[in-house]
Structure formats: structure tokens, C-alpha cells
Amino acid sequence: MPTAVDWVGQTDRDFENALTLPGRVYWDPAVFAREEQQIFGKDWLCVGHVSRLASPGDFFLVNLGRESVILAADKQGTPHAFYNVCRHRGTRVVNDASGSCRLFRCPYHDWAYGLDGRLMSAPNMEETPNFRREDFPLREVRLELWNGFLFINLDPDALPMSAVYDDFPDLSYLNLHRLQRVGYHHYDVDANWKLICENYNECYHCALAHPQLHRISVDREYPDLNHVGKHFTGGPMAIRQGFNTMTTSGVTDRAPLPGWKDSDKDMVMYFNLYPNLLLSIAPDYLLTHYIWPTGPETVYIETEWFCATEQIEQPGFDPRDAIEFWDTTNRQDWGLCENALRGLRSTGHRPGPYQSWETCVHDFDRWYVRRVFACQD
Ligand code: FES
Numbered sequence: 001m002p003t004a005v006d007w008v009g010q011t012d013r014d015f016e017n018a019l020t021l022p023g024r025v026y027w028d029p030a031v032f033a034r035e036e037q038q039i040f041g042k043d044w045l046c047v048g049h050v051s052r053l054a055s056p057g058d059f060f061l062v063n064l065g066r067e068s069v070i071l072a073a074d075k076q077g078t079p080h081a082f083y084n085v086c087r088h089r090g091t092r093v094v095n096d097a098s099g100s101c102r103l104f105r106c107p108y109h110d111w112a113y114g115l116d117g118r119l120m121s122a123p124n125m126e127e128t129p130n131f132r133r134e135d136f137p138l139r140e141v142r143l144e145l146w147n148g149f150l151f152i153n154l155d156p157d158a159l160p161m162s163a164v165y166d167d168f169p170d171l172s173y174l175n176l177h178r179l180q181r182v183g184y185h186h187y188d189v190d191a192n193w194k195l196i197c198e199n200y201n202e203c204y205h206c207a208l209a210h211p212q213l214h215r216i217s218v219d220r221e222y223p224d225l226n227h228v229g230k231h232f233t234g235g236p237m238a239i240r241q242g243f244n245t246m247t248t249s250g251v252t253d254r255a256p257l258p259g260w261k262d263s264d265k266d267m268v269m270y271f272n273l274y275p276n277l278l279l280s281i282a283p284d285y286l287l288t289h290y291i292w293p294t295g296p297e298t299v300y301i302e303t304e305w306f307c308a309t310e311q312i313e314q315p316g317f318d319p320r321d322a323i324e325f326w327d328t329t330n331r332q333d334w335g336l337c338e339n340a341l342r343g344l345r346s347t348g349h350r351p352g353p354y355q356s357w358e359t360c361v362h363d364f365d366r367w368y369v370r371r372v373f374a375c376q377d
């Protein structure tokens with residue numbers, strides 16, 4: 001049996017000489033356990049747009065493997081993230097996926113926690129000598145806001161987002177935090193989570209798999225503008241002449257997002273912030289995917305569409321053209337990823353070469369190899 005590093009050594013080479021990842025990393029539970037530890041236990045994970053916590057008392061849960069995290073806005077509207085674990089005997093405190101409340105009440109013995117995590121009441125605990133409520137708040141998970149998105153990190157020693165993504169292009173001119181959600185879908189896909197990222201990071205498959213997308217978008221314009229960051233990859237793709245957005249018709253009379261540069265009017269920007277955020281910015285809307293592995297061979301994917309208030313307030317505003325277009329494209333992609341996994345499970349699979357449009361796939365794979373296999377623990 002080769003060692004883990006032998007499996008992936010051919011991927012961690014310069015692009016011209018590299019081979020794709022071995023099939024095993026897409027289905028082996030032992031590899032997945034390592035990913036849970038080295039990636040999902042240590043990296044910044046995007047849990048959604050800040051508008052999910054728009055009002056005091058708003059909360060939602062993020063479940064990842066054996067972890068469950070409560071995201072909540074306190075009385076002042078400040079966002080928090082907490083382990084969903086009671087400080088009494090460890091019960092899962094919150095079981096609704098989302099909602100609005102004033103207190104989190106543990107369903108076992110009714111300990112009640114404030115929106116800021118403080119333990120507010122604990123029935124009959126005055127009978128326990130030395131018990132002090134202030135010693136038992138919900139345990140905080142690290143939380144940061146980045147361009148209007150909430151990110152959590154389960155590693156108390158992780159570098160801050162500002163250091164991890166310090167080479168990411170400046171998007172502040174788009175004021176993404178001000179956007180409003182106009183659409184939401186979620187999908188359960190029978191594929192490994194890395195296949196979703198790899199598929200997003202190339203358009204070599206677009207002509208064959210996405211005729212509706214290929215009609216309005218050029219596969220390989222601007223390859224020189226691709227970014228290879230420390231923790232992300234991506235870049236712009238061109239919208240063909242005669243079209244002005246990525247929708248079913250390819251044409252919209254929606255105004256561009258406020259701040260959108262005129263020089264970018266024929267571009268769509270695609271970024272994969274490793275590991276779990278796909279950020280797709282069309283001239284007139286924002287699309288996000290959040291990738292949550294539920295096992296080595298299954299993944300839960302949430303998709304959100306956003307527009308600006310100024311656009312939404314226009315008479316006749318209707319974002320369905322963007323939502324339907326990407327729902328179609330998403331389902332085509334999920335089918336490709338599920339079929340890829342079927343082949344990767346075979347004992348007959350061997351790593352293959354990357355095509356020249358797949359530099360971003362190689363970048364993701366190389367980041368992955370180094371993140372999961374180059375570290376000793
Ligand atoms: S376990 Fe939560 S109150 Fe007892």
C-alpha cells in the first residue's frame with residue numbers, strides 16, 4: 001500500500017508535469033476524516049451572507065460532521081457563533097434550522113442562554129455549591145465578516161481572514177454587504193465535495209455540458225487574468241457580444257450592481273475561496289455556493305442569488321431569469337460530478353493529465369494536497 005503522500009505526489013508538481021488526484025481521495029473514509037481535521041477543522045468556512053442575521057434574535061444553524069454551530073444576532077445586532085452544546089450535560093441546545101428568538105433554551109433541563117451566549121438561567125442550580133452562571137456561557141466559535149459574508153473557524157489558532165486572504169482582489173467597491181437575497185436553492189449531491197470545486201474551476205466542459213451557458217459566455221478569454229492565490233483561485237470570463245449578463249436569454253435591462261466598473265461590463269468574475277465558497281459575480285447580480293461535505297461521497301450545497309436594493313425597487317424587478325439559468329447549470333454540473341465519482345471509484349482509474357484550461361483545477365488540487373497530506377500530525 002503506498003503512503004498517503006505517494007498517492008498525491010504526482011499532483012504536487014508544476015502544471016506541465018502534474019497528474020490529477022488519485023481516485024482514492026474522492027471516496028476513502030480515512031482520507032475524508034483527514035480532510036475534516038486538516039481543512040474543515042482549520043480553515044475559514046463561509047456560512048452565508050450577513051443578511052441572514054439582519055435583525056436582533058435572528059439565528060441559523062450550520063451542521064458540519066459532528067459539529068453544529070449556532071449563528072445568532074444579539075440584542076445589538078452583533079453576530080456571534082457558538083458551539084451548539086449545552087454547558088450542563090452537553091445536549092444540542094438548538095434544533096431548529098433557523099428562526100428568531102430571545103433566548104436559547106436547552107430542551108433537556110431548561111438552561112437558557114442569551115443571544116450573546118451568556119447563561120441567563122439554570123433552574124435550581126442555586127442548590128449546587130460554588131456554581132456561578134457566568135462561568136458557563138455557550139462556547140464561542142471564531143467568526144469574522146468578510147465583504148458582507150460570515151465566516152467561522154473551528155481552530156482557535158487560525159490566522160485571521162485578513163492574513164489568509166490578503167492577496168484576494170479588492171471587492172470593497174461593490175459593497176457586497178448591502179446586497180439582498182433574491183433567491184435560494186439547496187441540493188444534495190452524490191459526489192465528493194472536491195469534485196464540485198474542481199468542476200467550478202474550469203470551463204473545459206462548458207461547450208458540451210452547458211449549451212445554454214456556452215451560447216453567452218466565452219470559455220477561455222482572459223486566462224491571463226486568472227488569480228492563483230494562497231487560499232483561492234479564479235478570475236474573469238467574458239460575456240459574448242450581443243449579451244450583457246448570465247441568464248437564460250443572456251440579456252437584461254436590470255442596471256448593473258452599484259459600483260460595477262464600466263470596464264468590466266462584458267465580464268463575469270468567478271472565485272473559489274478554499275475550501276467552501278464559490279463566488280460568482282455577474283454585472284447585475286451575485287451568486288454564491290456554499291459547499292458542505294456530508295461524507296466522502298455526499299455533499300450538501302446551498303446557492304444564493306443577491307441583488308441591490310436599487311435594483312429590487314425597480315418596477316417589474318424579477319430575478320427568475322438568473323435563478324433558473326443557474327439552477328439548470330447547477331443540475332448539469334452535479335450530474336457531471338456524480339458521474340465522475342462513479343469512474344473514480346474504479347480500481348481501473350489512474351491519474352490523468354490536466355488540459356491547459358484547467359490551471360485553476362490544478363491550483364485547487366495542489367492546495368488540497370499540501371493542506372491535507374503535507375502536514376504531519
Ligand atoms: S443538558 Fe442542557 S440543561 Fe441539562
Ligand SMILES: [Fe+2]
Nearest residue numbers: 199205210333
Ligand atoms: Fe459547469
